[in-house]
Amino acid sequence: MKTPPLLLGAALLFWGWQSGFLVAGAVMGVVLESARLIKARWEFSDEDFNHVWMLCSVLFLSAAVYAFTANEGPSRFSHVFQNPALANQSGARTATALFRWLPMIFFLFVAAQAYSAREEIPWSTISRISRWRWKQAGKNGQPSPPGRGVNAAFPYFALCLFAASTHPSENSLYFWGLALLLAWALWPQRSRRFGLVTWVGTLALAMLLGYVGQQNFGRLQNYIMNLEPDLFSRFVRRRSDPACSTTSIGSIGRLKQSGRIVIRLKPEIGNPPTYLREASYRSFRSPFWYESMPQLDFESLQSETNGTTWMLLPDKTNTAKVQIACYLQSVSPETRNPAGLLPLPEGCGGLENLPVFLLRKNSVGAVLAEGPGLVIFEASFGPGATIDAPPDVNPATPYYRSLRLDGSVSRAEEPALDRVISGLQLEGKSNDQKLQIINGFFQTQFTYSTWQEKPPPASTDETPLSRFLLHTRRGHCEYFATATVLLLRRLQIPARYAVGYVVHEPASHGYVVRQRDAHAWCLVWDDRTHTWQDFDTTPASWAGEESKRASPWQRLSDFWSWMRFEFSKLRWGQTHLRRYLLLLLAPMLGFLLYRIIFRRKRKREHHKNAAAGAPVPWPGRDSEFYLIERKLEDRGVLRRPDEPLSAWLRRAALDPAVAEVGRPLQALLRLHYRYRFDPHSLNSADREALRRGTERVLETIVRKN
Numbered sequence: 001m002k003t004p005p006l007l008l009g010a011a012l013l014f015w016g017w018q019s020g021f022l023v024a025g026a027v028m029g030v031v032l033e034s035a036r037l038i039k040a041r042w043e044f045s046d047e048d049f050n051h052v053w054m055l056c057s058v059l060f061l062s063a064a065v066y067a068f069t070a071n072e073g074p075s076r077f078s079h080v081f082q083n084p085a086l087a088n089q090s091g092a093r094t095a096t097a098l099f100r101w102l103p104m105i106f107f108l109f110v111a112a113q114a115y116s117a118r119e120e121i122p123w124s125t126i127s128r129i130s131r132w133r134w135k136q137a138g139k140n141g142q143p144s145p146p147g148r149g150v151n152a153a154f155p156y157f158a159l160c161l162f163a164a165s166t167h168p169s170e171n172s173l174y175f176w177g178l179a180l181l182l183a184w185a186l187w188p189q190r191s192r193r194f195g196l197v198t199w200v201g202t203l204a205l206a207m208l209l210g211y212v213g214q215q216n217f218g219r220l221q222n223y224i225m226n227l228e229p230d231l232f233s234r235f236v237r238r239r240s241d242p243a244c245s246t247t248s249i250g251s252i253g254r255l256k257q258s259g260r261i262v263i264r265l266k267p268e269i270g271n272p273p274t275y276l277r278e279a280s281y282r283s284f285r286s287p288f289w290y291e292s293m294p295q296l297d298f299e300s301l302q303s304e305t306n307g308t309t310w311m312l313l314p315d316k317t318n319t320a321k322v323q324i325a326c327y328l329q330s331v332s333p334e335t336r337n338p339a340g341l342l343p344l345p346e347g348c349g350g351l352e353n354l355p356v357f358l359l360r361k362n363s364v365g366a367v368l369a370e371g372p373g374l375v376i377f378e379a380s381f382g383p384g385a386t387i388d389a390p391p392d393v394n395p396a397t398p399y400y401r402s403l404r405l406d407g408s409v410s411r412a413e414e415p416a417l418d419r420v421i422s423g424l425q426l427e428g429k430s431n432d433q434k435l436q437i438i439n440g441f442f443q444t445q446f447t448y449s450t451w452q453e454k455p456p457p458a459s460t461d462e463t464p465l466s467r468f469l470l471h472t473r474r475g476h477c478e479y480f481a482t483a484t485v486l487l488l489r490r491l492q493i494p495a496r497y498a499v500g501y502v503v504h505e506p507a508s509h510g511y512v513v514r515q516r517d518a519h520a521w522c523l524v525w526d527d528r529t530h531t532w533q534d535f536d537t538t539p540a541s542w543a544g545e546e547s548k549r550a551s552p553w554q555r556l557s558d559f560w561s562w563m564r565f566e567f568s569k570l571r572w573g574q575t576h577l578r579r580y581l582l583l584l585l586a587p588m589l590g591f592l593l594y595r596i597i598f599r600r601k602r603k604r605e606h607h608k609n610a611a612a613g614a615p616v617p618w619p620g621r622d623s624e625f626y627l628i629e630r631k632l633e634d635r636g637v638l639r640r641p642d643e644p645l646s647a648w649l650r651r652a653a654l655d656p657a658v659a660e661v662g663r664p665l666q667a668l669l670r671l672h673y674r675y676r677f678d679p680h681s682l683n684s685a686d687r688e689a690l691r692r693g694t695e696r697v698l699e700t701i702v703r704k705n
Contacts, residue, residue: 003153004188007181008110009033011160012103014177018164019100028107035114041644044116045677049125052112059105064098102163103156110156117644118673120149157185172211179207242279242291242298242341242366245499247478247520249287249464251452258515259554261561263326263343265503266510270320273345273381275534276513277500279366280388280523282405284482286412286463289497297362308353308377312361312387316349318380323510325376325565328369338373341366343500343513345381346534352378363389364496365532374568388532391494391525406494406525409486416466417490426491434491435524435535442480442537449474480538481520488535494525496532512558620676624694625668631701632658645669661697668693 009029016025113121161178183203190199265272281289291297303310328340337357344351344367351359356371365388369375391406409417421427424441426434452475455467465486468479481497488495502519503511521536633639637652649669653662671690675682682690 003151003157004184005036006033007184008153008157008160010184011157011181014181015103015160015164018174018177019166021100021104024104028103031111032114035111038115040115041117042115044112044118046122046125047677049109049112049116049121052109053125056106056109063101063105096166099163100166103160106156106159110152113152118149119151119644119646121152123148123150124678126150154185157181175211179210183207242362242368244291245279245281245289245497245520247287247289247482248476249468249478249482251287259557260515261512261558261565262515263324263501263513264507264510264565265325265513266323268321268323268378272322272503272511273320274504275346275498275500275502275519275521275536276324276343277346277365277498278341278343279500280364280496280498282364282496283408284410284486284497286410286465289482291362291364291366297364298360298368299362301359301361303359308355310351310354310359311349312351312367313349313385316347316385317382318347318349319382320345321378321380323376323378325374327374327568328371332370335370337370339368339370342369342375344379347383347386348379348381349385350380352380361387365498374565376569384529384531386532388496388523390530406496407489407492409489412461412463413465413486414490415461416463416469417486420469420487421490431493431527434488434493438484438487439535439537442484443539446473446475446480446539448476448480448539448542450476477520477538477542481522481536484522484535484537488522488524495535496523498523498534620672620681623672623675624691625672628665628668628694628697631698635701657701661700664693664697668697 009032012025012029012032013022014025016022019025109121161181164174164177186203263276279291281291283290301310301312322345324343326340326343328338330339331337332339335357342351354369354371354375354377356369356375358370360368362368365386367387420441424437426437429437453472455464455472465479465483468475469483485495485497497520499518499520501513501517503513504517505512505514519536519538519542521534521538523532524535525531526533629639632652635655635657637648637655637658639645639648643651646666646669649662649665652658653665658665668690671682671686671693675687675690
């Protein structure tokens with residue numbers, strides 16, 4: 001099956017236009033399409049095709065190395081071995097550049113087919129398995145597997161369209177060009193059972209649906225998620241938002257949490273942190289906690305000279321270090337890069353080996369990163385200062401509200417808070433005494449529970465939080481954290497609502513954090529040290545209660561999570577596999593070049609011996625197929641100088657005396673080509689099949705004559 005005229009040339013021109021290689025695409029297209037006008041052909045053997053394929057393989061590997069080192073990768077190749085994390089930032093650009101070059105890399109291979117006397121390239125040229133099977137069959141004296149060929153033009157056509165998809169433009173020209181070329185390629189293969197109008201209409205409808213679908217798929221996804229977010233929340237990880245935290249305060253039923261592993265930790269210096277905080281908030285309107293104008297509050301951080309070290313608190317003395325592996329689950333609306341809040345230990349002063357594109361922090365301790373989908377980094381931390389701003393600093397900012405942000409309380413909650421404060425007799429106590437009494441109050445008189453019953457009829461001014469404080473005294477961490485923050489604020493102690501995870505489950509050489517380990521707690525301001533301190537009043541039994549509801553399939557889920565984690569490490573460049581691949585690349589290139597050079601050297605020695613008069617065996621010179629060739633010439637069916645054997649035999653089959661043996665002739669031709677060009681030649685069974693088949697064909701031609 002041949003490609004339609006000018007199709008490859010048009011595909012190369014389209015690829016050159018979309019990828020910025022218009023001149024190269026035009027030249028390559030002219031070279032390939034000229035094969036239809038130039039009648040001269042070369043008798044390439046299987047070994048010749050194998051050499052061309054090996055050369056293209058060398059070009060591909062060389063292009064991969066060049067693309068890696070040239071597309072904002074390490075300034076020197078040796079840096080890859082010193083810091084493999086640097087390679088991640090160039091991964092996407094490396095892949096894009098390599099994809100754009102594919103038509104140029106494999107051009108020689110498809111050009112060899114275009115100018116060869118054979119219409120197809122032997123599959124054994126590409127498939128090492130096929131070559132191995134032929135070799136094993138010859139050794140065992142068995143019939144060789146049927147030799148198959150492949151027309152490289154169609155895969156090359158698809159390769160050009162794929163390479164053109166790396167275009168930088170955002171318009172729809174690529175889609176319509178792709179549709180036109182596909183229609184061109186499908187035209188000769190259309191079914192004759194249907195009329196032209198039906199075929200064109202169906203194709204046009206498919207193009208229109210494809211265009212509308214790719215334009216509106218993202219909008220449909222967002223619409224469905226916004227229409228019923230609770231329906232899909234069980235399938236995705238609950239992500240923290242620096243602007244708002246939606247609590248389940250007031251929700252009826254059981255709060256369900258997944259046991260899926262979302263974070264992995266490995267302590268390197270000191271003990272692991274108890275809390276990993278993602279964000280904190282200052283304004284409460286049930287059931288939401290807000291942070292006012294978070295986008296204006298974020299400031300970009302500058303990395304150190306190596307590009308992976310980020311100082312959050314330059315003067316901080318850090319006493320511990322932990323390695324953290326987490327996923328960036330969101331997507332930046334501006335850059336479309338993976339983005340997310342980093343779960344960091346309290347008092348984190350610096351981050352090392354963090355290969356992200358952009359890192360920003362705000363005044364309430366949230367650190368937002370844009371980078372690969374998986375990040376593995378080291379966080380240094382210790383007691384003392386944090387990146388959170390004090391409650392009464394930076395009055396020049398336009399959204400500054402002094403202590404009203406860290407001390408505000410909703411009027412609807414004030415009556416219940418005042419009753420609790422009065423009952424605990426907190427007036428006149430020191431801040432330390434107030435904290436101790438409040439913690440004891442929640443630890444001894446409240447119960448952790450993820451189940452909330454339907455409340456009885458109550459007055460209109462009763463809120464879910466007031467019912468929790470005065471009546472049910474049962475709830476999950478969001479109730480405890482919110483109530484604690486508002487109680488402290490009512491006592492004129494600045495406090496904030498924090499969300500993140502608790503670290504408590506050992507695993508292997510470190511710890512794992514599951515989605516059900518998501519937690520909320522209180523940050524309280526210490527006037528003596530001028531720092532924010534963690535203050536968690538949720539009963540300590542909460543972690544055990546969550547573990548009791550673990551799925552019986554948790555081990556299987558953990559194994560799947562580990563598989564996903566290992567694949568993500570490979571996908572996002574967070575593994576040393578890249579280093580080993582680069583170490584293996586040099587000997588692979590050397591081996592391929594050795595095979596090409598020394599095989600050609602053996603050929604030169606072969607011709608040299610022939611010129612010196614040494615007897616050189618001519619493979620296939622005793623093939624019986626030449627008897628058929630002479631017989632057909634005797635009948636007047638002469639082969640043209642530029643005509644391939646396969647085309648000549650099809651023309652010879654028009655003779656009634658030869659028509660009966662048309663198919664056997666094609667089978668004998670394949671055996672002849674293998675006997676003539678295959679370096680493994682034919683085994684004894686196939687050699688006998690060539691001999692006997694030739695005799696039968698000659699007998700038939702003579703009988704019909």
